[in-house]
Amino acid sequence: MNIKRMAIMLTASAVVFGGVLGFVQFRQHMIAQYFASMPKPVIPVTTEQAKSEKWQDSVSAIGTLAAVNGVDISASTSGLVTEIGFQSGQAVKKGQVLLRLDADVERANLRSAQADADLARISADRQRKLVRTDAVSQSAVDKAEAELKVKEANAAGLRAQIDKKQVHAPFDGVLGVRKVDLGQFIQAGTAIVNLQDLSVMLADFSVSQRDLALTSVGRAIRMTTDAWPDRVFEGVIAAVEPQVDAKTGMVLAQARFLNTDGALRPGMFARIEILRPDMAEVVTVPMEAVSYNLHGDAVFIVKDGADGPEAARQVVQLGERKAGRVVVLKGLEAGAQVVTTGQLKLENGSKVQVSANDPLKQAAKAE
Structure with a gap:
């Protein structure tokens, strides 16, 4: 009895599963037949003709x-800023004084050194006159002249220190933003302002x-x-x-x-x-017409099909890019109608309708 019942259940199960499987296969067949009989959609695109033009590679x-000249202006010595002779962003000439540091101590020392040099000069002149009458020896004259040179060198050194208290523009140019303030004590090498010769x-x-x-x-x-x-x-x-x-x-x-x-x-x-x-004759297309892919770059061209214009994918080898166009080294001839917009929806054999104007460009022009 149990064997008979089990046989009936297995038979019923086989009939049910067979019916389901048959229905699934029938549905897939009908869907495939429906899509096969569906008309291909017509995709609107814009095109541009591939051009043959003279191209100068670069x-x-x-x-x-x-x-050509640019530097951060800085002082070569330390000191207190007593005068700023420029404004931020100002154009300056070579040699123009930009900044002065306090040099009162150096000027006082210079006056003392100058007085010593004047006295040494008078002494040296006197010794030169006396040596002519054999009143003094030549060694005394040499000593006086050496002392004069030492005194003059000391005065020259102090004048050089005073000159370093003034910062000058090394060349014509335009200044940047001032980085120091009046009354500020700066160290040697502190950046004062940037100067650039923009000529x-x-x-x-x-x-x-x-x-x-x-x-x-x-x-x-x-x-x-x-x-x-x-x-x-x-x-x-x-x-x-x-x-x-x-x-x-x-x-x-x-x-x-x-x-x-x-x-x-x-x-x-x-x-x-x-x-x-040298210049070469090459075929160029707009850069937006190219579909870039790891497996190879390609363009879609429009050609006449049995039911009207249709798209065909063409693998190309590209060259240099310039001014919105790209050189096609292989895979395309001049005069071919290349799709410039709408190619994302295309595949081989897609029906297309060529529009005269690019809607995106028209909208951007109107805006």
Whole structure:
């Protein structure tokens, strides 16, 4: 009896599971058939024609700007600040007095030393006259002249100390923010103010040793900065380090740029371009048309299909980038219609509708 009941239960279970399995397979078949019969969506895109143009290759580098002359002004001696002859941010000339320290003690000592020197000069003159009449010996004259030189040297030393109590601008330039106050006692070497000569800027940058042939003194280069993104500064290479860094294979170089309007400032980061002398005919596309991938960069092109325009994924090999465009070395010919927006929704064979205007660009223009 138990065997019969168990057989009935197993048979019922098999029928139930078989029905469920059959239903699942039937549902999957119907879903697949539904999606297979669905019409492909039409994706709106914008396109641009791949261009054939003359392209001048360049070597790119990142540099740091520095003034042709720049220094923190400081006094070479200690003392009390009695006069400040400048304002923060002021333009100064070479030799202009910036600061004076208290020199009353040195001036008093100078007067005493000058009096001793005058007395020694009178004594030396007297001895020279007496030696002509053999009233004194030549050794007395030599001693008097030596004493005169010692006294004059003492006076000159005190005058030099007084001169050091005045701080002068070493070159023409623009001052920074004042760092000392009137009446403050400062030690030798204390920074007073920063001075920068902004008439000429230097850009230090490094290039690979394989581009050393292009990095020659006198070669014209271009530079752009974040502060002035739409402005290109023209300059020349002024110096190249004679030694290649053995660890990195890089060579340090320095370029000079005129800065008549003071737009460039020390410490700025700059993008350097060294132009190659030859120009080549290349195919370029907008940078936004490229889909970057670890397995290979690609673009979508629009071609005629059986049911209208459709997209095709094209693997490309890219070259240099410049001014919003990128060189396509392999995989694309000039004249191809390259998708510039909407490619994230595309795959091979996707139907597309080419729009005349990019909605994002139109919105940005309207704004």
